[in-house]
Amino acid sequence: MSRILVIGIGNPLRGDDGLGRHAAEKLTERLRESIFEVVACHQLMPELAERVAQAKMVIFLDACMGTKAGALKLTRIASTGKGQPSSFSHELQPAELLAIAEALYGARPRGVVLSMTGESFGYSTELSAPVQRALPRLLRRAEQVARGAVPLLAESAVRNHYRH
Amino acid sequence: MMQKILIDPVTRLEGHARITIHLNDHGAVENAYFHVTQLRGFEKLCEGRPFYEMPGIMSRICGICPVSHLLASAKACDAILAVHVPATAVKLRRVMNLAQIIQSHALSFFYLSAPDILLGMDYDPAKRNIVGLLEANPSLARDGIRLRSFGQQIIEMLGGKRIHPGWVVPGGVAEPLSSEHRDAILKMLPQALRATQRSLDWYKRAVEGYREEIRTFANFPTLFLGLVTPEGAHETYDGRLRVVDAVGAVVADHIDPEEYQRYIGEAVEPWSFMKFPYYKPLGYTEGTYRVGPLARLNIVTSLGTPRADQELAEFRGLGREVVLSSFHYHQARLIEVLSAVEQIKRLLSSPDILDRNVSATAGINNLEGIGVAEAPRGTLIHHYKVDEAGIVVWANLIIATGHNNTAMNRGVLQVAKHFVDGEKLNEGMLNRVEAVIRAFDPCLSCSTHALGQMPLRIQLVDRGGSLLDELRRDG
Secondary structure (H helix, E strand, O other): OOOEEEEEEOOOOEHHHHHHHHHHHHHHHHOOOOOEEEEEEOOEOHHHHHHHHOOOEEEEEEEEOOOOOOOEEEEEEOOOOOOOOOOOOOOEOHHHHHHHHHHHHOOOOEEEEEEEEOOOOOOEOOOOHHHHHHHHHHHHHHHHHHHHOHHHOOHHHHHHHOOO | OOEEEEEEOOOOOOOOEEEEEEEOOOOOEEEEEEEEOOOOOHHHHOOOOEHHHHHHHHHHHOOOOHHHHHHHHHHHHHHHHOOOOOHHHHHHHHHHHHHHHHHHHHHHHHHHHHHHHHHOOOOOOOOOOHHHHHHHOHHHHHHHHHHHHHHHHHHHHHHOOOOOOOOEEOOEEOOOOOHHHHHHHHHHHHHHHHHHHHHHHHHHHHHHHHHHHHHHOOEOOOEEEEEEOOOOEEOOOOOEEEEEOOOOOEEEEEEOHHHHHHHEEEEOOOOOOOOEEEEHHHOOOOOOEEOOHHHHHHHOOEOOOHHHHHHHHHHHOOOOOOOOEHHHHHHHHHHHHHHHHHHHHHHHOOOOOOOOOOEOOOOOOOOEEEEEEEEOOEEEEEEEEEOOOOEEEEEEEEOHHHHOHHHHHHHHHHHHHHHOOOOOOOHHHHHHHHHHHHHHOOHHHHHOOOOOOOOEEEEEEOOOOOEEEEEEEOO
């Protein structure tokens, strides 16, 4: 069971939209301990709820729109709670995924969204130059947040799952 | 005074479709049309490309059933190569197709249609969705999520990713199955089996409340078409085509899929971009047929696995010789999930399933190739012609949703005639007109992005264009 889940979101065929996936693939190499699980996906789906429910913390990596390409933003999020209407069928917002995990499995992991402003979302498998330059900063910050969350885990859990 | 009701767009389907319902001078429904207003054009855009690119390109047609297109396309390429696909590769391709059927059927049943069945056709549309489902029956929602995830995980283990895996290649598959992945899949099977059985049991109780819908949801005689084994059992990957009529008589059997053009014609209508395939010997529209889960259960002698065959026997009791109501697509879908789980277990228990010989190579030996497989929604046909350099010069695709096009249109008319009151529109009426299409689970729904919340407008207008009534749902 992973305790800190990192989910990179994006479409790798749409330029900077694929940032979350690019980042997730690189983080897989940096977060190798078994308490970490790194997932790359096009979009959030309810099928992720079970994994979310098993985590103490979920870090969502995504691109966002904005004026300054490469700008990094960390936002703490909470479950939208039970009973909140959703327009979902193929895509969820991070808070909605947390809500499903709560409603179905009674789990309330902490959630953060680490987003970076993209520049180009056209048809391309490449990240734009400013986002490419800023990617190492995103990776460092994501790793810092993930490792910073380790104390959230109970000592016993750490003993069982944390391997160096 | 002729009036017309327009439903545009149709929700929980791919966005580019609309329904028009025509009323006569007395306000009664006279005709109805399900218009597919988008044009994909894959048949044209692949012209000029090398044939070996086809599986990768064609799988992009759909984000829900890419595996089906991958398989049918690879099979058409196998035919161009005239290659003998190794037995283990055939088994692995079958496993992936069954996993695809599981995840796609789970999406259709649990995410798109179960909210209607659990909460009711007249329930508040703002809550008639997956969120409403998980509030009202979290156990059912968990089972749905688990089954979809189960299918996706198998696809990911085999193909490296859940959507658009490129693992099926002309001549076989790219990589053999590892013992770790086989064991991981086998470990998940019991839970998937239990989830499916629980869902079936729930559905069979819940459906008792939908007798009126069962009577009126595309409930009419048609032919049924699909692949069967040489013995007439359920087949999703290979086999021969069988056509059964509305009283269960086999009207054509052992049809080599390569001869599909002798049996299947394709009509066009000026009001839709989707073609209208029909059974050629009977002509258009007398030769209307249905494909997909309902058809597959109607044409087979057996599903080939014990639990599924028990369910099939019970299912047969829903009709006389065959089951005609399209409402029963839902139950057929769940039975196919059960069958798929059982079949995967059997395939993975084969002694040669870990064999490393999983692909064969050859040059271009034929200038034409036809690949047929059963997609979740029905029989899928890919047909390519290439030049001597292997460049595609012509392609034809018949996709499951297309086969069902005429039946879906007739279904919309039947539901509209029964439920639509031309004088006053309401949400329940609207939802039933849409729900009959959802029962078929058309491939249009692959690109659905909203559930119960898409912007929707129905207008009742008179011949002079005056608005008589309007129902609006904002996104």
